[in-house]
Amino acid sequence: MPRLLAIGDVHGCSRALDALLLAVGLEPDDRLVMLGDYVDRGPDSRGVLDRVIAMHTAGRVVALRGNHELIMQSARSASESVDFWLAVGGLATLASYSQSGRGGRLQDIPERHWEFLESKCVDWYEQGAHFFVHAGVDPDLPLNAQPSTMLHWENVNEWTQPHQSGKTMICGHSEQRSGWPLVQEHVICLDTCAYSGGWLTCLDVGSGRVWQASQYGKTRGGWIDEGSPR
Numbered sequence: 001m002p003r004l005l006a007i008g009d010v011h012g013c014s015r016a017l018d019a020l021l022l023a024v025g026l027e028p029d030d031r032l033v034m035l036g037d038y039v040d041r042g043p044d045s046r047g048v049l050d051r052v053i054a055m056h057t058a059g060r061v062v063a064l065r066g067n068h069e070l071i072m073q074s075a076r077s078a079s080e081s082v083d084f085w086l087a088v089g090g091l092a093t094l095a096s097y098s099q100s101g102r103g104g105r106l107q108d109i110p111e112r113h114w115e116f117l118e119s120k121c122v123d124w125y126e127q128g129a130h131f132f133v134h135a136g137v138d139p140d141l142p143l144n145a146q147p148s149t150m151l152h153w154e155n156v157n158e159w160t161q162p163h164q165s166g167k168t169m170i171c172g173h174s175e176q177r178s179g180w181p182l183v184q185e186h187v188i189c190l191d192t193c194a195y196s197g198g199w200l201t202c203l204d205v206g207s208g209r210v211w212q213a214s215q216y217g218k219t220r221g222g223w224i225d226e227g228s229p230r
Helices: 014-025 045-057 066-077 078-097 111-122
Strands: 005-007 032-033 062-065 124-127 132-133 168-171 187-189 198-206 208-212 220-223
Touching: 005 014, 005 124, 005 208, 014 062, 014 168, 014 198, 014 208, 045 062, 045 078, 066 111
Parallel strands: 005 032, 032 062, 132 168, 168 187
Antiparallel strands: 005 198, 124 132, 198 208, 208 220
């Protein structure tokens, strides 16, 4: 039976992403929703985008846009935004495009990566009893009327309310330093700090099964309602 899967913030952690995808064992009919923040902070943003673009081209991925993708795009279009991007992880991203692994320039980023970020990524996705966003929503607005301040920047650790749709929100962005997803009645947050020694998390939305992988290639798993890995 096809699965509906979601993966949290990757942040340049291509080794964790590779290990996670291997553990999950994607089937041709699975639908994988990636919650954004593919770039910045971790060591291999270029590699992560290469992998995500390949899966998206094959029709296997719904790719959401995170706030770090927006910051990266702003750095390309407005020179005054470059310093901010570099300060929040852009230095690592540029280094991943450099042959030496140091430095790097915006001009080193291939056009197909920019095209993916600008025209292929989406801001929200909805299927069945769930909807997917990078960060959060205004509970009183429909998904197609949400401002970017909510979709890409809202912190669900601070407060959450059920959305007017009654559906469960699956998001990233709000770091769960426990290493395990945040689970509330109406929201599941899958950002488990892959870039800072934590875990990259995948959730099977239908069954509640969780897979996790680290940048060291370690894997573990469990079930979303258990509160911790096995």
